[in-house]
Amino acid sequence: MTNNKKRIVIIGATSAIAEHCARFWVDDAAVDMTLVGRDISKIERVAQDLRVRSPQSVIHVLESKFTDSIAIRQLVDRVIAGGIVNIVLIAHGTLPDQIECQTDLSANQEALIVNGISPMLFAEAFVGHMQKANSGTLAIIGSVAGDRGRRSNYVYGAAKGLVTRYAQGLQHRLASTDVKIVLIKPGPTDTPMTMHLKQQGSHLANVEDVSRLIVKAINQGKSVVYAPTKWTLIMMVVRHLPKFIFDKLDI
Amino acid sequence: MVEVSSWGMLGSWEHEVLALSDRHHVVHQLKSSRSGIAHGMGRSYGDVCLNPGGVLWKTTELDRFISLDESTGRLVCEAGVLLRDIQRLVIPRGWILPVTPGTQLVTVGGAIANDVHGKNHHMFSTFGDHVRGIILVRTDGTIIECGPDFQTEWFSATVGGLGLTGVITEAEIQLRKVSGPWLDAETLPYANLNEFFQLANASETEWEHTVSWIDCLSGKNARGIFMRANPINLINHPEPKSHKRTIRFVPPVSLVNHLTLRPFNAAYFNFKKRQAGKRIVHYEPFFYPLDNLLEWNRMYGPHGFYQYQSVVPLKVGNDAVQAMLREIKKTGEGSFLAVLKTFGDRQSVGMMSFPRQGVTMALDFPNQGDKTLKLFASLDAIVREAGGRIYLAKDARMSRDLFETGYPRLNEFLHYRDLGISSAMSRRLIGS
Numbered sequence: 001m002t003n004n005k006k007r008i009v010i011i012g013a014t015s016a017i018a019e020h021c022a023r024f025w026v027d028d029a030a031v032d033m034t035l036v037g038r039d040i041s042k043i044e045r046v047a048q049d050l051r052v053r054s055p056q057s058v059i060h061v062l063e064s065k066f067t068d069s070i071a072i073r074q075l076v077d078r079v080i081a082g083g084i085v086n087i088v089l090i091a092h093g094t095l096p097d098q099i100e101c102q103t104d105l106s107a108n109q110e111a112l113i114v115n116g117i118s119p120m121l122f123a124e125a126f127v128g129h130m131q132k133a134n135s136g137t138l139a140i141i142g143s144v145a146g147d148r149g150r151r152s153n154y155v156y157g158a159a160k161g162l163v164t165r166y167a168q169g170l171q172h173r174l175a176s177t178d179v180k181i182v183l184i185k186p187g188p189t190d191t192p193m194t195m196h197l198k199q200q201g202s203h204l205a206n207v208e209d210v211s212r213l214i215v216k217a218i219n220q221g222k223s224v225v226y227a228p229t230k231w232t233l234i235m236m237v238v239r240h241l242p243k244f245i246f247d248k249l250d251i
Numbered sequence: 252m253v254e255v256s257s258w259g260m261l262g263s264w265e266h267e268v269l270a271l272s273d274r275h276h277v278v279h280q281l282k283s284s285r286s287g288i289a290h291g292m293g294r295s296y297g298d299v300c301l302n303p304g305g306v307l308w309k310t311t312e313l314d315r316f317i318s319l320d321e322s323t324g325r326l327v328c329e330a331g332v333l334l335r336d337i338q339r340l341v342i343p344r345g346w347i348l349p350v351t352p353g354t355q356l357v358t359v360g361g362a363i364a365n366d367v368h369g370k371n372h373h374m375f376s377t378f379g380d381h382v383r384g385i386i387l388v389r390t391d392g393t394i395i396e397c398g399p400d401f402q403t404e405w406f407s408a409t410v411g412g413l414g415l416t417g418v419i420t421e422a423e424i425q426l427r428k429v430s431g432p433w434l435d436a437e438t439l440p441y442a443n444l445n446e447f448f449q450l451a452n453a454s455e456t457e458w459e460h461t462v463s464w465i466d467c468l469s470g471k472n473a474r475g476i477f478m479r480a481n482p483i484n485l486i487n488h489p490e491p492k493s494h495k496r497t498i499r500f501v502p503p504v505s506l507v508n509h510l511t512l513r514p515f516n517a518a519y520f521n522f523k524k525r526q527a528g529k530r531i532v533h534y535e536p537f538f539y540p541l542d543n544l545l546e547w548n549r550m551y552g553p554h555g556f557y558q559y560q561s562v563v564p565l566k567v568g569n570d571a572v573q574a575m576l577r578e579i580k581k582t583g584e585g586s587f588l589a590v591l592k593t594f595g596d597r598q599s600v601g602m603m604s605f606p607r608q609g610v611t612m613a614l615d616f617p618n619q620g621d622k623t624l625k626l627f628a629s630l631d632a633i634v635r636e637a638g639g640r641i642y643l644a645k646d647a648r649m650s651r652d653l654f655e656t657g658y659p660r661l662n663e664f665l666h667y668r669d670l671g672i673s674s675a676m677s678r679r680l681i682g683s
C-alpha cells in the first residue's frame with residue numbers, strides 16, 4: 001500500500017511554514033511522509049496532528065543533528081533506503097539577532113551554519129540520490145533577505161544568500177534531468193520565529209497563505225518563487241536600487 | 252507592543268502579544284510572563300479578550316489535533332484549533348460539533364471560555380455541555396485536568412469563565428453523529444412578536460435549529476423572518492461553491508446609518524419573504540451566514556460598533572422585547588443584524604454562562620458615543636426589570652451593578668480566579 005503513496009520528506013518539520021505545508025499535503029491525498037527535526041517530542045506532536053487529519057497517511061518521525069555532516073549523510077541514506085522520494089522540503093532555520101552576531105562571533109557562526117551550511121548539506125545529500133533516480137523535487141526555503149545584504153540582518157541574509165547560490169548551482173547541474181530544484185523565498189511571515197518583529201509592529205504574511213503558495217510552486221516545479229508574490233517586485237526594486245540611494249535607507 | 256482590537260473595533264490598544272505554540276511549554280510561558288489574558292480569534296465584540304497595556308497570550312498557534320476516535324466521536328485537540336477546521340475534518344467522517352456559534356472562525360478555547368450557544372440551544376444546550384475534559388494551565392504553574400465528571404468545580408468555573416481561571420491548552424469534545432453536511436430548512440415570515448413566539452414554541456420539539464431575523468425598525472409590529480432546520484441524509488448532493496468577499500478598508504463613516512438602515516431592512520425582509528418555504532441548504536451558509544463576508548465589521552466605520560445581546564425570562568419575554576424595540580425605534584438606530592431566538596430549559600454547566608431559558612435578542616449598533624450609550628441605558632433598565640442578563644462576549648460597557656444582578660454565581664466563581672490573569676473586562680466589572 002505504502003509504495004503507491006507519494007513519499008515526502010521534510011527537514012525542519014516543526015517550523016511553522018513546514019508544518020502548514022505538511023497539512024496541505026495530507027489534506028490533498030494520503031502520503032508517506034517523514035518528518036525530521038531536532039526534538040523528537042516536538043516532531044511527534046506535529047505527526048500526531050497529521051495522523052488525525054489523514055488516517056490513511058503514514059507519518060514517520062526522525063530526530064537528527066542539523067550541523068553534523070556525518071549524521072546528515074546517515075540520516076539521508078536511511079531515508080532513501082526506504083524507497084524513492086518524490087518531494088524533499090528543507091525548511092529549517094533560525095532568525096538570529098543581528099546585533100548579537102556583530103558582537104558575539106559564536107552566535108554569528110551558529111547563525112551561518114544553521115541557516116546556510118546545514119540546509120546545503122541536506123540538499124547535497126539528497127540530490128545525488130535523486131539524480132540517480134532521475135526523479136523528484138527538492139525544495140529549499142531561502143529568504144528575501146538573501147537577495148541583497150542589508151545592515152539590519154546581513155548575517156542571516158548572507159546565509160540565505162549562500163542557499164540561493166547553492167540552489168542555482170544545483171539547478172544548473174540538474175538542468176538536463178527530471179529532478180527539479182525549487183528555491184522558495186518567503187518574505188517576513190507570521191511564525192514563532194518572527195514574534196519579535198511583530199512586537200515591533202512589522203506587517204507579517206499569514207503562514208497559511210505562504211505555505212499554500214509553496215506547495216503550489218513545488219507541484220509545478222517552479223525554479224524560484226517569492227511568497228507572498230508581491231515580494232517578487234519589492235525585491236526586484238531592492239536589488240536594483242543604486243548604492244547611493246540604498247545606503248541612505250534604514251532597512 | 253502591537254495594536255489589538257476585538258471584533259467590535261471600538262478602539263485598538265497596545266498589547267504585548269506572546270504567542271503560545273507548544274502546549275507543553277505554556278506553563279513556563281505563563282509563569283515567566285506578566286499578568287495577561289488568553290486571546291483566540293478575537294471574535295468577541297467587546298473587551299473580554301483584551302488587556303490594554305498588558306499581555307495577550309495568543310492561542311491560535313495551538314492548533315493541532317491530538318486524537319479522533321471515529322467509532323465514539325471523541326475528539327481531543329489543542330485549544331487554538333478553529334471550529335471551522337474541526338467541522339471540515341469530522342463532517343465527512345460522519346460527525347459534527349453538537350453546538351457552534353454563528354461564526355465558525357473561533358477557537359475551541361474561546362468557545363469554552365464564553366460557553367457559546369448556537370441555533371440549537373433548546374435541544375443541545377451550550378458548547379460546554381459537550382466538553383468531556385480540559386487541561387487548564389494556571390500562572391502559578393499548576394496544571395489542572397478537569398471535566399464534568401472530575402474536578403467538576405474547576406470545570407464549571409472555567410466553562411463560561413471568560414479566560415479568568417487559567418489558560419486552556421487542550422480539550423476533549425464529544426461529537427455528534429451526522430449523516431452529511433445538508434440541512435432541510437424552512438423560512439417563514441412573521442408579522443409580529445406573538446407570531447414569533449408561536450412559531451418558536453411550535454418548532455422547539457420538531458426542529459433542531461431555530462433562529463429569526465427581526466426588522467427592528469418596522470412599524471408598530473415587529474415583523475421578521477423565522478428560520479428552522481434539521482439535518483438531512485442526502486448523498487451525492489453537489490457542494491456549494493464558496494464565494495469569499497472581504498471588506499478591504501474601513502470607510503470613513505459608518506455605512507450603517509439612518510439613511511441606509513430602514514430601506515435595507517425592508518428590502519431584506521421582502522427578499523427573504525419571497526424565499527419563504529422549504530429548501531435544502533449546506534450547513535456553512537445556514538450556520539455561518541457572515542463568514543464568507545470577511546471583516547464585515549469594518550462597514551461600521553472608524554468608531555466601530557457594539558452588539559447588545561440580552562436574555563430575559565420567557566414569561567416576560569414578549570413585553571420586554573416589545574419595550575426594547577420601542578426604545579430602539581425611538582432613536583432610529585439599530586442594525587442589519589438583529590437576531591431573536593428562544594433558549595430552551597437547559598441549565599448550563601458554567602457558573603458564569605450566559606444562556607438561560609428565555610428569549611434572547613442580539614442587535615448591532617454603530618458606535619455613536621453618548622447617544623448609543625444612552626440608548627443602552629434604557630435597554631439595560633428593561634433587562635434589569637425583566638430579571639435578565641447581558642452576554643459578556645458581546646459587552647463593552649455594562650454597569651457593575653447590572654453584571655452582579657445578572658450573574659448571581661459571581662462570588663462563587665471568584666474563588667477560582669487566577670490572580671495572574673486580568674482583562675479589560677475583569678477590571679471594568681470585577682475591579683481587578
Ligand SMILES: Cc1cc2nc3c(=O)[nH]c(=O)nc-3n(C[C@H](O)[C@H](O)[C@H](O)COP(=O)(O)OP(=O)(O)OC[C@H]3O[C@@H](n4cnc5c(N)ncnc54)[C@H](O)[C@@H]3O)c2cc1C
Pocket residue numbers: 258288289290291292293294295296299300310330331351352353354356357358359360361362363364365366367368369370412413414415417418419420541644
Ligand atoms: C459573526 C459572529 C457571530 C457570533 N455568533 C455567536 C453565537 O451565535 N453564539 C455565541 O455564543 N457567540 C457568538 N459570537 C461570539 C463568539 O462566538 C465568541 O465571542 C467566542 O468566544 C469567540 O472566540 P474566540 O476564539 O475569538 O475568542 P476571543 O474572543 O479571542 O476570546 C474570548 C474569551 O475566551 C478566552 N479564551 C480564549 N482562548 C482561551 C483559552 N485557550 N483558555 C482560556 N480562555 C480562553 C478569552 O480570554 C476571552 O475571555 C459570534 C461572534 C461573531 C463575530
